[in-house]
Amino acid sequence: MTEQNTESESTTSCGCKLGRVSNQYGLAELDDDLVARWTGKAEQQYSTRKLAKYVNELVLEQALEEANVAAKEGEIENTYRLLTDDDVSSGTQVQTRNELERDGVPVEEVESDFISHQTVYNHLTKCLEASLEEPTDEERLERSREKVGSLQNRTEAVTGDTIAHLERNDILDIGEYNVAVSITVTCEDCFEEYTVRELLDQQSCRCGGLSD
Ligand SMILES: [Zn+2]
Ligand SMILES: [Zn+2]
Helix, strand or coil: CCCCHHHHHHHHCCCCCCHHHHHHHCCCHHHHHHHHHHHHCCCCCCHHHHHHHHHHHHHHHHHHCEEEEEEECHHHHHHHHHHHHHCHHHHHHHHHHHHHCCCCCHHHHHHHCCHHHHHHHHHHHHEEEEEEECCCHHHHHHHHHHHHHHHHHHHHHHHHHHHHHHHHHHCCCCCCCCCCCCEEEEEEHHHHHHHHHHHHHHHCCHHHHHCC
16 A cells, blocks of 8 residues: 555544454545445445455455465455355365465454454444435335236236126127226224225324324
8 A cells, every 4th residue: 555645534533343444454445335335326236244245355355465465366255255154164264274374364363354244234324324215105105006006907907808808708798898996995993994095195094093
């Protein structure tokens, strides 16, 4: 690391393990990167589990670089897997650690610097005050209206097709007809009956409105 930027220190001065590790390994831009990946502003949205793996692989990469170990394509990822994956035999893990140590990588230290997904979550929400955007109540209601609406349309269409098919085969006799599907919801406390649409619009039955 040749570039020393004193101004950026204030942005990574949180006291948590991730902040410390990020400073120690010189992972500049990590905070912005994490927020972008977590909130989905980057091209792909990451879970905190995937982010923890992402950070830990950067830590491992940095540690190898500092020990002047040239890593081939995919090697960091593979080494991280060998060190941490439960499916890897303990013999293989020991061997991987020994090889790294022989190359001058302080394995124990590096492994103790690995962070958990919980640390990532706390760092994002507490230190960086980031949050995943929740849909508003109105957005949720609108989505529900669309969902139920398309279900109704589909039921009407399938029913219409079924009637038409039977009529064509002279199994059923009917004049001009019209299919309508209406879904109702009844509160078993106040016995009030609503169409789904009414209920979604009112957001409460009669007793729900009374109780508060
Ligand atoms: Zn932090
Ligand atoms: Zn009710």
